[in-house]
Amino acid sequence: MPGNSTTVVHADDNVRPSHAVAPPIYQTATFSAEDAERFAYAAVEPRGQDFYTRFGNPNHAQVAAVVAQLENTEAAMVTASGMAALSTAVLALVSAGDHVIGQTSTYGGTGSVLLNLLPRFGVSITQVDQTDPGAFERALTPQTRLILVESPSNPLLQITDLRAVAELAHSHNAVTLADNTFATPLNQRPTDFGIDLVWHSATKYLNGHSDVSAGVIAGTAETLDKIWETATLTGAVLGPIDAWLLLRGLRTLPLRVPRHNANGHALAEALQDHPAVSRVHYPGLPDHPQHALASRQMSGFGGVLGIELAGGYDAADEFLGQLRYARRSASLGGPESLAVHPVSMWRGMLSDEQIAESGVPFGLVRFAAGTEDTADLVSDVLAAADAVAGRHSR
Structure with a gap:
């Protein structure tokens, strides 16, 4: 695997739709197809890039390719904000009657999803002290489907034992979703410790210039396809210009x-x-x-x-x-x-x-x-x- 500085420059080489050195901005809401067969395929292709920008866009694909390689995952997808990434992933992965475990030390928006949003849809939640790996185990129930972690946490900078939580979750068929915004994939890669999914408020370090609101989720292609289906319904789509700016920011992340x-x-x-x-x-x-x-x-x-x-x-x-x-x-x-x-x-x-x-x-x-x-x-x-x-x- 190439180093980070090479990755941010070349990871999207295979999805560049032109030979332009600086990628074009695909400022279009929709795309045409040459025949009915191609149109039908493009309409259902998960995370595609040439049907309708709510479903995907070439600028989205380039960002996703870079983030996926940085996080050492099969795939990634972009959203309109970090909170869109979190809420879309959670809504895709849990249903009424399920149980979610989160941390007491966590970003306020994540805490609000746990305390104020999910209970409205019949999802029970438990928040635990992330500094105690045993607390996650004690919170498990037969209905636990998802464990949300954030390390370092916002704003107390507490650390979660990612490997311990991942092993616990896998032994109980639960999915782990880690917020890696503070660390960035340059300082920490949660999937190296067994975490299933990673999300970022790409507004922060990934973009790096305080001029874009964006989110990103990285994980297996199969799971990302499921989250993409929900994303097409919630419509939290990242605009092409913002995706282009995010890609430009990613190029200098290792610097x-x-x-x-x-x-x-x-x-x-x-x-x-x-x-x-x-x-x-x-x-x-x-x-x-x-x-x-x-x-x-x-x-x-x-x-x-x-x-x-x-x-x-x-x-x-x-x-x-x-x-x-x-x-x-x-x-x-x-x-x-x-x-x-x-x-x-x-x-x-x-x-x-x-x-x-x-x-x-x-x-x-x-x-x-x-x-x-x-x-x-x-x-x-x-x-x-x-x-x-x-x-x-x-």
Whole structure:
């Protein structure tokens, strides 16, 4: 298998519909066929690319080819957003009466799918502490069909033992679906540990420029065909221009991720002993409770860290206001650093009680390091922490 830098440039060679070096944008809603036989086939071909853009598009196929090879899977497909990827996959895989296991530490949108969406369709759910592999086993029922994992988790950067969960699921005929958004396939490939399906908010690192909303799912061709059938019904289709931009972003993923990794690690080390900070959540730090597991599963630790301010909610808000380079904004993975207060962001999706149950501290800031100069970012966050320390310190 070629290296990552070669993969992002050449993995789509076999699905390029022209000899153009820079791929064309297929900005069309529909395609014609030369005869009735070809038209009939194109109308039902799973993940095809020349019938109707809701069913597939050449720009979709190129992105899918690159992501599938990066994640070491048979196939992949794109959607209009990360949440579209998750919800489409879940709706395709479970039915009324089934049981789904998720994590208590997980992205707020994923938590809302578990707590607010699936129960409306007669699907029962259980959320468990991902740091305890035994918790997944204790949550299993004869009706368990799907286990959702996220490692590192958003925003606490907790680690899931992917191999242990995959082996458990397979022994009970359950499917595993992993959110690999934070890690990217450059830092971690869940299928190497037995995970069945991987999804990303491709809005983040895969695109890398904060200008596209997209999602992607990778796995076996058979399972992707099933998810594709649901996707054609939900209609969460990625526009051709966005798919083209996503492909362009993927071309530089191996150049960008090492810089994000380096900046995230430097910031975590700089802040871990600051008096305004009660704890830094970052799996690359030796004192992270799951550092050993993270080191076995990951080749890099990513650009996201959780900064827990000693002064709680008010201190977190003040810290954000003091930052010069990091913008107060949702999302991550672009060249610019972004920082957000998860509790403030998730109050529109989850109640305060649900947020508290997830274990997210009210003083936590999620900092997504961009690709700025490391020294400038470190100086900026230390100055912000110094400003807060005068009124809020441990």
